[in-house]
Amino acid sequence: MAGPQFFHLQTYSRKPNKTGQSVEQVLAEARRDPMFSRHVSKPLPFRVIAGVSPQEVQRLHDEMVAAGSVAVTLKDGRSARRGIRADRHTLLTAVASHPHLTAQVMENPEARRDYDAWVERNLTFLRGLFGERLVSVIEHVDEEHPHLHAYVLPLDDPACSARDLNPCWLAKSEAEAVARGEGHDDKTAVKHGNHAYRSRARELQDQYHREVGLPSGLTRTGPKRERLSRQQWRARKDEASRNARALRQMEEMVSDLADQEDALSASAERMARDLEARLHQAEGLHAEAEAERSAAAQERAVATARRKTAAALRLAAEEEVRKIRSSAEQKAADLISAAEEIRAAAGREAEAGARRLQDDRQAFEAEKAVIARRVAQEAAAVAVLVIVGVLTGKVVRPARGSGWGIRDRALHERVEALQIGPALREAVTVVTSLWDRLKTRLSAPELAREQEHAAEQVREHDLPASAFRNRGIGR
Template identity: 45%
Template sequence: MSGFQFAHLEVYGRKPDAKGRSVNWVLAEATREPDACPHVATPTPPELVHGIALSEVRRLHDEACSTAKVTLSNGRLRAISKDQKTLLTVVTSHPALTESVRSDPALAAEVRAWEKRSVTWLREQYGERLLSVVRHVDESYAHLHAYVLPSDLKAAGLHPGTAAKRAVTSAGPAEGEDPKALNRRGDAAYRQAMREWQDSYWVKVGLPSGLARLGPGRRRLTREQWQAERMAARSTKMALDQAVLIDRKSREQAAKVKAAITDAQARTESAKALHDAAVDKEREASTALDRAGHQEMAAKALQAAAEVREQKASATLARAGGEAERIIAKAAQQASRISSWGSRLRSFLDGLRKSSIAAAARLEAAREVARERARADDAARRALEEAARRREAERRAQAATESVLTTARERDQARQELAALRPAPPALDMGRRFGR
């Protein structure tokens, strides 16, 4: 869709002007109140594009006006004048026919993009003072109405032309300048300010939407010149759209690469954590293995000591048995030499007493042997347990080593994926991207 843009602004007060226009009149026309829009064959309610409903705009405006005061020269306060311009409106129009927008999805998408650009521009111009933007779908061409409520209720100050002319006239005439010349200079400032306002709208909204700055009749262009300008505007729009598309794709690709890098970094960190954990496990396993080796050596030493004690006990038992036999033999020899029965009896009793001593010695030696054998058995059992723990430590060390190798492989794979995801630098410059 090619054509030229249209943007217009007005300021209104509570009191109707010479043409009967006021804040109530413009809001009634916008909301399609009965008898307020005779130029529309079949009125339909406006559709909200941005901000609040027009009924809220009216309420906020009336409340602000009812409480606003001005300070007089004598210091007294009074209500603001009903002649004061308190509301600013902006109308922007697109050359697309409303019926065509309804029937052509592609054109509808183009007009919606134009609306978004218009709202963005309006917000840049007026900020929070922009209360509402609505569209009318009951007129011939697609267009928007915007409503701006100044915080000081001085809408004329937001009109760029009026503000520029006031700045010139309030400064007074230059040397040798009469009032008419001053007024003409003010009018020139007015027109220049309005051209700049229109240029701003065209640069931010009209040009990206493929619209010309002005129509052919205003500049007395031939049909060929007008078609050429329309094609230039359309080509510019296509170039800008292509640039936006390329930028969006670049951003999407950058987002994908960033996500992939983030994922790879997360995987690398995870792999590093696994590697560190595996190293800790391997260190623990090595420590356990060393401890098991020391315990096995201690168990072997205990077993050797138990064997030595058992050998000593056996030797002690053998000596005790030999000593007992010698005592008994000696007692028998002495008993045979005694002639009297009393002497023989005493000798026999002494032999029995010595025999009981020998038996007690043998019993104690047997007990010592049993204790040494028990200690030897306990040492052997502990040696077997330490051997089992050593085998378990070796198994855990082997598992930790395998985990470290697996983690290293995952880390290397993550690095390869990260390197593959890094985009190559673009080869085209901006001029070639815009078709120049």
């Protein structure tokens, strides 16, 4: 059973309007809060068709308003930003009602199918009209006719202006701006704006009828609107139903053609995907080959560079080794030459030293022979002096014990220096013994003459001790 369509847009602010409607009241009615659902005899829970629930719409709305601001001009001409006023319209709603009775939709399967198709067409229409700003679409089936509520928020607008989301209001604002730009006064500009609003509203209703009402078998207006008789209205509804059936048949034919086209497209797409996969594989293989060739070329270039570097390093190393070897050979030659010179100088010095040593040794031997002779002479002279000393009394035997002593200090030192005391001991002992026996046979004058004679012999043969000290003999 076909009938007229119903589609309506309206914006609301947080501040209630003359009829008491506000953002809070509209969303509370959508939630079926008891205070705002008294017009419904038996309220039923809403059903979310798309988007979020009315509770979530309220939260999104409040967050948007809290974050929003508008630019204002102060009295001193400065610009500033202010928070969103309570009377700014911040929520846009759309209401679409189906002409079938709710009982028909709930009880008649055919009516239910028509209604479900109508709901889907409404969703398509609303999404095309508002895009991402459409945040919620819910369904109510607890009133005489089933209907939909859509909620639209200006989430991307810092000024939170929901009126700017209404195509009719936009047409009004643009027409007023154009009129004022052409020099018209405010009253005339408002007339131009209202005319544009009504014109855009009719266009929007016509668009809604084309996209939603006509495919659903609904008429553009009701019988009272056009002052039609019952027979004329029934004919109009029958025509709308026939048009809807024809449109559905055409949609089915188009759907079949679309299915066939989809099948062909799917086959073509499979072939295209297969070809694309093969092409992609070939491109991949080609890319891999190119990459391998590029890598090989890079490796060859690197290897060539390394060979050149190695050759340069080898030449540099060989040159350095040559320089080092030449320097080492020169240093070795210099060292050998210096060593030869040192050896020659050492040889010459050694020969000179050997000659000096030989000369010194010869001089020493000669001196030693002279000294030996002198020592022998000294020893002989001292021995004579010691023997004569026995006669003169300078050498005596002690009263007790053995041995002998020299009273003459100089003679004693000479005997000690020559170390001939032990050698003379036996001779002194013999001479002393003989002299003692001889003294017993000589008279005193004879003894005196013998002692004087011995003293003269000493004076004739004695040498001074200094003669021997000058030659290294004695102390």
